[in-house]
Amino acid sequence: MSKNILILPGDGIGQEIVAEAVKVLDCLQKDFGLKVELEEALVGGTAYDDSGSPLPESTLKLAKQADSLLLGAVGGYKWESLDIAVRPEKGLLGLRAGLELFANLRPAILYPQLAEASTLKPEVVSGLNIMIVRELTGGIYFGQPRGVRTLDNGEKEGYNTLVYRESEIERIAKVAFDIAGKRDSRVCSVDKANVLECTELWRDVVNRVGEAHKEIELSHMYVDNAAMQLVRAPKQFDVMVTTNMFGDILSDCAAMLTGSIGMLPSASLDAKSKGMYEPIHGSAPDIAGQDVANPLATILSVAMMLRYSLDEAALAERIEQAVNSVLDQGLRTQDIFSEGMKKVGTADMGDAVVAAMRQQ
Numbered sequence: 294m295s296k297n298i299l300i301l302p303g304d305g306i307g308q309e310i311v312a313e314a315v316k317v318l319d320c321l322q323k324d325f326g327l328k329v330e331l332e333e334a335l336v337g338g339t340a341y342d343d344s345g346s347p348l349p350e351s352t353l354k355l356a357k358q359a360d361s362l363l364l365g366a367v368g369g370y371k372w373e374s375l376d377i378a379v380r381p382e383k384g385l386l387g388l389r390a391g392l393e394l395f396a397n398l399r400p401a402i403l404y405p406q407l408a409e410a411s412t413l414k415p416e417v418v419s420g421l422n423i424m425i426v427r428e429l430t431g432g433i434y435f436g437q438p439r440g441v442r443t444l445d446n447g448e449k450e451g452y453n454t455l456v457y458r459e460s461e462i463e464r465i466a467k468v469a470f471d472i473a474g475k476r477d478s479r480v481c482s483v484d485k486a487n488v489l490e491c492t493e494l495w496r497d498v499v500n501r502v503g504e505a506h507k508e509i510e511l512s513h514m515y516v517d518n519a520a521m522q523l524v525r526a527p528k529q530f531d532v533m534v535t536t537n538m539f540g541d542i543l544s545d546c547a548a549m550l551t552g553s554i555g556m557l558p559s560a561s562l563d564a565k566s567k568g569m570y571e572p573i574h575g576s577a578p579d580i581a582g583q584d585v586a587n588p589l590a591t592i593l594s595v596a597m598m599l600r601y602s603l604d605e606a607a608l609a610e611r612i613e614q615a616v617n618s619v620l621d622q623g624l625r626t627q628d629i630f631s632e633g634m635k636k637v638g639t640a641d642m643g644d645a646v647v648a649a650m651r652q653q
């Protein structure tokens with residue numbers, strides 16, 4: 294039966310990079326028997342410009358009906374001064390919450406061809422393969438109460454709430470243990486249990502889940518140390534599981550170890566493996582519309598979609614091998630360019646991946 298994919302290009306470079314990922318999907322449909330139907334909708338700043346909402350009802354409805362979603366990126370200077378309730382980012386957060394996509398998988402893999410592109414020494418990062426499992430629908434991003442209030446003395450005070458229920462911690466921990474079982478069987482849970490009660494509970498619950506997964510080696514690390522260890526000796530990690538905000542920060546940090554944030558895909562899954570797939574980078578308004586953005590993270594997000602939601606692992610591998618092949622050919626967008634390589638634009642990179650898929 295044909296699966297329904299909702300395409301959400303979003304803002305900035307989202308438009309260009311998603312167009313390349315759609316070329317990949319088209320190729321899989323035409324040449325490799327993938328049965329999917331694509332539909333497109335607005336989200337983020339472009340949706341706000343169109344209807345006054347970063348997540349129009351119509352988009353949320355289509356998102357709920359879809360089997361899978363492919364998102365580009367949201368946000369841009371243009372919308373930065375809007376009220377926080379209608380900023381593009383709210384569109385993304387609304388999709389995550391509305392679809393209950395609580396498990397965010399952010400792999401940080403170093404392609405050997407790009408070892409030079411990392412700002413860290415090759416021996417520190419070569420062979421790097423970390424999976425960050427970030428809780429995505431709870432924590433301080435969604436906790437109530439929140440806001441800015443005026444105190445009796447007229448001073449303003451901003452406040453947000455870090456809150457996790459046991460069930461929320463338990464389900465994300467289970468995801469991390471399951472994934473670790475398919476990898477190197479190690480989970481490092483990241484918290485700030487020395488200061489925050491909420492993450493003290495996080496640690497207790499992760500330990501409890503760990504009891505049922507004796508085959509997995511469980512460790513705990515405070516987030517400040519984890520940030521340091523990620524840049525000091527990142528290969529010590531296999532799976533890291535953490536809260537929404539810590540995961541946001543650590544995943545950018547891990548991404549940079551791989552040379553470019555332009556290479557990394559992500560999956561956001563619900564309890565039934567319905568997913569939204571997106572590059573982990575943002576909308577990069579400074580380079581939007583110039584045909585210089587790297588489409589590989591979005592293309593690799595399609596591979597994750599095939600693997601985690603559409604049960605098409607062989608096609609996922611075909612994409613991943615094609616990406617390897619274009620890197621072997623020396624093709625580089627500007628973010629991963631180094632001396633002696635061939636600089637290509639967004640569209641040429643997408644075309645090269647499609648050609649490499651056909652050549653396998």
Ligand code: IPM
Nearest residue numbers: 367368382385386541573575
């Ligand atoms: C991410 C982004 C988002 C987040 C923003 C755009 C709301 O940084 O997906 O990591 O903070 O989750």
Ligand code: MG
Nearest residue numbers: 541542545573
């Ligand atoms: Mg982020």
